[in-house]
Amino acid sequence: MNAATALSKGAATRELILARALEIADAKGIDALTIGTLADAAGMSKSGVFAHFGSREELQLAVLDAAARGFTDEVFVPAVRERRGLPRLRAILQGWKRRTLRYGESRACPIGAAAIEFDDRPGPIRDRVLGHLIHLRKEIARAVAMAVEQGHVRADIDPDQIAFEVHGLVLAFQFELKLFGIERAVLRVEAAISRMLDALALARPEPVSD
Amino acid sequence: MNAATALSKGAATRELILARALEIADAKGIDALTIGTLADAAGMSKSGVFAHFGSREELQLAVLDAAARGFTDEVFVPAVRERRGLPRLRAILQGWKRRTLRYGESRACPIGAAAIEFDDRPGPIRDRVLGHLIHLRKEIARAVAMAVEQGHVRADIDPDQIAFEVHGLVLAFQFELKLFGIERAVLRVEAAISRMLDALALARPEPVSD
């Protein structure tokens, strides 16, 4: 056995289970992820699956973390190959758009969905979800701040405010996908993104009165 | 019995049940609205509640419609007292913000939540939710179009695009409430709203190059 697969049997099937769990959570949402369904999908017994996590909640937390890792790998990791500043910010937005599109017209990002499903249920899951979302927002704000440092963007803008509005754009994009289909949603989000990036790069909102 | 309460016993308790159901759906989401819980909240038996709707799905549809009526009453109805154009658009946004705030930091608009919970479950509920959302978006776009007609807003903007972005703003607002609390969320959304309304009213994005 080589180094990459140097896993004990238990750890290996745990990964297999987690992969199936991620598929289910992607497709049906995190609280449609039941132990029985997951056991069927993994070709195991309920108690076999259960033993790997100890509780349903622990399973859900593991899936949440896996989803967050997937987001990082798919959106942030490729983006850091771009130059700091606007190019990298643009890459993040493109990656995010691409990932959102992969969910299609009738599914949602599992973390965003979990944030809404659990917003009224205090506990570890809600905390974990909010933690991931806060991290996401910070990364966006960081990319904007870098763009300011690089002189790509006006110095008087607030990176956190832009992160807020970018987040809203992606959320609206998800809804537009469901409401009016892919083509229209892509047009809208790209119009909004370029409008926003233009506004960031412009000299001042009212150059005449300067 | 006077005219306002001229309801048969059945219709009256149906309204009572619906009111309790709306409370539950507001607080816990539409699929935490179970017949047993609702029966307890209404002080009735499960079968008593059940008989009024014939199925759980029919109950959920009724609650969805009630929530949409509530939104209209709370947001659109007061807004039509304002003058057409920007004042009315502003009133809609304020009303929407106020309503969103009422849900606080740890609950979501039941229709928006249902849109996400049911995005992967085709059927009458999903259709109804999307119908309400499309209606909402059309109303926003209509208000923007009126503002164009009144000359309050540049003629080259697309009302549907603005409706898209406004929707995103409110969604981001809801998340901001959960992530960072009320004060910060209010500051952000008001900054974003006034920035957007300013952009609508301004002459052109690049007046110097004209």
Place this chain on the structure above:
DNA sequence: AAATAAAACGCACGGTCGTGCTATTATGCA
């Protein structure tokens, strides 16, 4: 007031859920 209709209840059924407990099988090390 009696008769008819509507409304609500009590109860049970079949289903799924998460979770323990015990037995069995497979794995990895001496």
Place this chain on the structure above:
DNA sequence: TGCATAATAGCACGACCGTGCGTTTTATTT
């Protein structure tokens, strides 16, 4: 190869779900 240990299966429990049915209570009409 044999043995300790980890991994999985089997099974049952209690809770909750939606839903149907027969009965009983409450409203409405004659």
